[in-house]
């Protein structure tokens with residue numbers, strides 16, 4: 331029997347990087363010195379005080395059993411406490427907050443909990459691909475909201491046609507943004523909440539990069555009065571605490587939406603290992619620990635090195651104030667995919683072409699600040715040798 335992938339999988343957007351991935355693997359296999367500025371994965375280890383908490387938790391037999399459905403109480407309480415200290419947002423840890431297996435789990439599963447097949451899901455473009463895949467798996471129809479530089483990479487909500495607004499059930503927002511690195515002012519969230527109330531949308535705000543910032547601290551959408559009536563927000567320990575491999579996050583906001591998400595998760599997974607949640611509680615209790623805050627100074631320094639280096643080459647980009655990506659204009663408006671291929675082949679530098687995030691991402695490269703400063707300098711030097 332010839333195997334056919336499900337229609338759901340076939341409906342996902344095509345993967346554009348096959349050739350680039352092949353080339354990267356070939357260079358690595360040949361022992362070439364490849365500088366990878368492509369991945370959004372912190373290069374530094376998880377902070378020691380979190381590993382110590384995990385080491386202790388792992389010996390406690392009560393952590394060896396199936397996790398609680400909504401998450402270990404200590405973790406939920408620590409997350410609620412974090413929401414209060416960091417954003418001055420009060421939430422009930424028993425009804426307004428559930429643990430997730432990284433934020434990706436919650437992001438991928440939310441559409442199954444809140445939309446019916448055929449409903450429109452509003453998705454930013456460029457954007458994190460899981461908004462589209464989760465909505466597609468749930469039978470949603472995607473309406474893309476372009477993020478343009480002239481609009482500070484915020485979606486123009488007024489430009490969404492009336493008929494689409496009426497068919498939409500769910501809108502995805504993500505600030506600090508991947509890949510554009512933009513942040514959003516509170517006034518933008520106020521507009522989004524007002525529109526969601528008017529049209530009956532669920533707002534899902536992805537705040538996975540909320541604790542990676544160099545200037546003003548990013549907002550939670552829940553700072554907007556009444557936002558919890560329409561919104562849920564996804565948080566993650568991955569980027570903030572160098573914990574991508576641990577897989578821990580939480581969703582917070584509207585209790586009915588969270589109960590529906592917990593019901594979906596109750597049918598597909600059994601939550602994250604309790605010991606990891608206990609260590610996560612320790613991380614959140616010390617989100618302002620000098621080791622955690624010190625990480626921000628490292629990214630800031632790397633950002634400045636990249637900005638100074640590329641500016642000297644005549645390239646340009648808005649200096650990000652949060653997140654660890656730079657959304658760099660391609661020089662001479664070159665198309666991003668062939669430029670990215672040349673950077674890989676001729677400079678052995680990996681970047682991500684903006685077009686990979688959809689047509690609205692064309693004209694940009696995403697460059698991650700997840701390698702040491704010396705490697706960023708080296709990458710810029712190599713890029714400078716290319717005749718573009």
Ligand SMILES: Cc1ncc(COP(=O)(O)O)c(C=O)c1O
Nearest residue numbers: 370432433434458508538566568
């Ligand atoms: C915008 C955005 N949201 C969510 C995630 C998921 O991260 P995690 O599942 O590790 O929390 C990522 C990961 O790269 C991301 O870039």
